[in-house]
Amino acid sequence: MNKKFDNIKKLYVSKPLKLDCGKTISNFPLAYETYGKLNSDKDNAILVFHALTGDQFVTGTNPITNKEGWWVTAVGPNKALDTDKYFVICANVIGGCMGSFGPRDINPVTNHPYGLDFPVITIRDMVRAQESLLDHLGIKKLLCATGGSMGGMQLLQFCTTFPNKTFSAVPIACSTSHSAQNIALNELARQAIMADPVWDNGKYFEKNIQPKNGLAVARMVGHISYLSEKGMQEKFGRKLQEKADYEFSFNADFQVESYLRHQGYAFVERFDANSILYITRAMDYFDISKQFDGGLIDAFKNQKTKFLVISFSSDWLYTTKENKDIVIALNASGADVSFSEIKTEKGHDSFLVNEPDFLKTLKSFIDSMYEKIKK
Amino acid sequence: MKKEFKVIADLLSNNTRVLDVGCGDGSLMSLLVEEKNIEVRGLELNQDNVQKCIHKGLPVIQGNAESELHQFPNQSFDYVVLSQTLQAFYDPDKVLKELLRIGKSVIISIPNFGFWKVRVKLLLFGKMPVTKTLPNTWYNTPNLHMCTIKDLFIFCDEKNIKIKKVVGVNENKTSLIKRSNLEIKNLFSKLGIFLIG
Numbered sequence: 001m002n003k004k005f006d007n008i009k010k011l012y013v014s015k016p017l018k019l020d021c022g023k024t025i026s027n028f029p030l031a032y033e034t035y036g037k038l039n040s041d042k043d044n045a046i047l048v049f050h051a052l053t054g055d056q057f058v059t060g061t062n063p064i065t066n067k068e069g070w071w072v073t074a075v076g077p078n079k080a081l082d083t084d085k086y087f088v089i090c091a092n093v094i095g096g097c098m099g100s101f102g103p104r105d106i107n108p109v110t111n112h113p114y115g116l117d118f119p120v121i122t123i124r125d126m127v128r129a130q131e132s133l134l135d136h137l138g139i140k141k142l143l144c145a146t147g148g149s150m151g152g153m154q155l156l157q158f159c160t161t162f163p164n165k166t167f168s169a170v171p172i173a174c175s176t177s178h179s180a181q182n183i184a185l186n187e188l189a190r191q192a193i194m195a196d197p198v199w200d201n202g203k204y205f206e207k208n209i210q211p212k213n214g215l216a217v218a219r220m221v222g223h224i225s226y227l228s229e230k231g232m233q234e235k236f237g238r239k240l241q242e243k244a245d246y247e248f249s250f251n252a253d254f255q256v257e258s259y260l261r262h263q264g265y266a267f268v269e270r271f272d273a274n275s276i277l278y279i280t281r282a283m284d285y286f287d288i289s290k291q292f293d294g295g296l297i298d299a300f301k302n303q304k305t306k307f308l309v310i311s312f313s314s315d316w317l318y319t320t321k322e323n324k325d326i327v328i329a330l331n332a333s334g335a336d337v338s339f340s341e342i343k344t345e346k347g348h349d350s351f352l353v354n355e356p357d358f359l360k361t362l363k364s365f366i367d368s369m370y371e372k373i374k375k
Numbered sequence: 376m377k378k379e380f381k382v383i384a385d386l387l388s389n390n391t392r393v394l395d396v397g398c399g400d401g402s403l404m405s406l407l408v409e410e411k412n413i414e415v416r417g418l419e420l421n422q423d424n425v426q427k428c429i430h431k432g433l434p435v436i437q438g439n440a441e442s443e444l445h446q447f448p449n450q451s452f453d454y455v456v457l458s459q460t461l462q463a464f465y466d467p468d469k470v471l472k473e474l475l476r477i478g479k480s481v482i483i484s485i486p487n488f489g490f491w492k493v494r495v496k497l498l499l500f501g502k503m504p505v506t507k508t509l510p511n512t513w514y515n516t517p518n519l520h521m522c523t524i525k526d527l528f529i530f531c532d533e534k535n536i537k538i539k540k541v542v543g544v545n546e547n548k549t550s551l552i553k554r555s556n557l558e559i560k561n562l563f564s565k566l567g568i569f570l571i572g
Contacts, residue, residue: 308429327436328446336416339436340425361426368432 013132020122031099032091036083048090049147049154055098056090080363093126097272115202123286148172148351160299168306168369175322177287186280189218215273216264228314228347296329303335312350391453397460401428444473456482463517480572489523489561524567540570
């Protein structure tokens with residue numbers, strides 16, 4: 001394992017975890033980061049679940065990549081998740097590549113990186129692994145838990161697997177099961193990686209190389225799906241990339257091509273191809289209603305948690321309709337639920353960028369929940 | 376605080392579950408939570424109002440009452456409140472049916488088109504009335520289906536909806552409206568508040 005991962009916070013989870021696939025893992029690393037201070041009542045903790053390509057470094061500078069944290073717009077002093085007031089926790093999901101147990105780790109049986117010998121994990125496995133962290137930090141009940149996209153899916157799973165472990169919850173731009181379109185897009189990403197000869201059935205890591213071309217294409221697919229048609233048109237249109245006319249070649253003539261190439265190849269520097277395979281698979285398998293006999297209504301019954309579901313009008317990956325289905329299920333179970341659709345052209349990415357209406361709504365909700373606890 | 380909200384609050388029992396359809400900035404919900412320990416939910420279309428409710432810690436669902444009431448299960452609330460919006464729906468009949476499905480009782484308030492000033496304006500000036508309770512002109516009013524207190528009485532009778540209590544409001548004065556005093560109250564009430572279902 002790379003030396004730069006030695007200095008990040010890690011919990012070795014000793015309690016055996018039986019995965020949904022049937023295998024059991026134990027004494028595995030869970031990398032995490034915290035921001036702000038836990039108060040003496042231990043009632044100001046907020047757990048953030050990260051999305052597909054996120055990690056535990058939500059804000060400030062990521063010490064591994066030296067880039068800004070992925071949710072710097074929402075987490076920090078005086079921000080929606082105000083680190084002067086709240087104790088913000090985020091863990092890297094298992095299957096990931098930022099220090100938690102993942103396919104890059106050494107398999108003690110073979111003494112080689114796991115690669116495809118790593119067990120196939122689910123969203124529920126990710127969430128169960130993270131529960132140990134709350135015990136470790138001495139937190140009995142969270143003030144709030146939140147996350148967007150796959151983070152929102154983990155959150156919904158968290159609320160159903162560990163009912164009432166959080167006072168409030170904000171699932172953002174997500175759904176209770178992965179749609180056919182989302183599975184298809186994930187499959188596109190996986191096929192791009194597996195079609196790269198460097199990938200070599202997942203054994204590339206032993207040779208200290210990455211299937212860069214395949215991984216970059218996988219990321220490009222993602223980036224297209226994170227924007228809206230209108231947002232993309234407004235941002236790029238048909239503008240050419242630092243040139244006056246077409247080159248009559250296959251170089252990146254258009255700005256949008258250049259953007260995708262840049263995003264794709266920047267990504268390979270910080271992410272692992274096998275992790276993309278495992279995490280996208282976990283997302284595809286996600287279907288909460290399948291875990292309960294009575295479907296979704298059964299899943300959310302007896303919820304004391306106060307929910308705020310947020311969707312974005314131009315998000316075509318996790319549409320307002322899918323988010324509203326969460327609200328309908330919560331309503332049908334009698335849960336305390338609020339819902340807001342933020343009007344924006346920024347697509348699925350809206351929760352990661354500076355979208356004032358969204359950030360204001362998130363801040364208002366969390367602050368009002370803290371006031372309720374303190375009353 | 377609006378007199379109307381005070382009247383509505385008085386009609387509701389303590390410790391019940393109430394859905395406020397078109398809850399605005401949550402003023403009524405706040406009142407119900409603080410004074411009557413009522414468990415509230417709001418439905419509101421306007422984004423600013425939704426944000427105001429969330430800021431106050433009130434549960435609110437952003438959505439359109441005309442098309443999104445189906446998400447609430449049958450008889451899931453003790454009361455459903457609809458304040459001065461019935462006349463703005465395309466299909467008030469359908470909305471009312473939904474409200475009665477969701478709530479064990481329903482409270483509806485309407486701006487009364489039978490109020491004497493409204494009648495006088497139309498009669499004397501021959502123009503669509505513009506008053507404090509009806510501030511818009513004919514071309515920009517959201518009110519598609521104006522009605523009077525008497526109209527709503529007749530409507531409930533036709534649909535076999537039980538009228539439990541009706542309160543008329545004129546400025547700060549309130550009075551009980553019964554079938555015996557309907558004609559006179561229909562003339563002197565700016566607002567009618569119906570408890571039905």
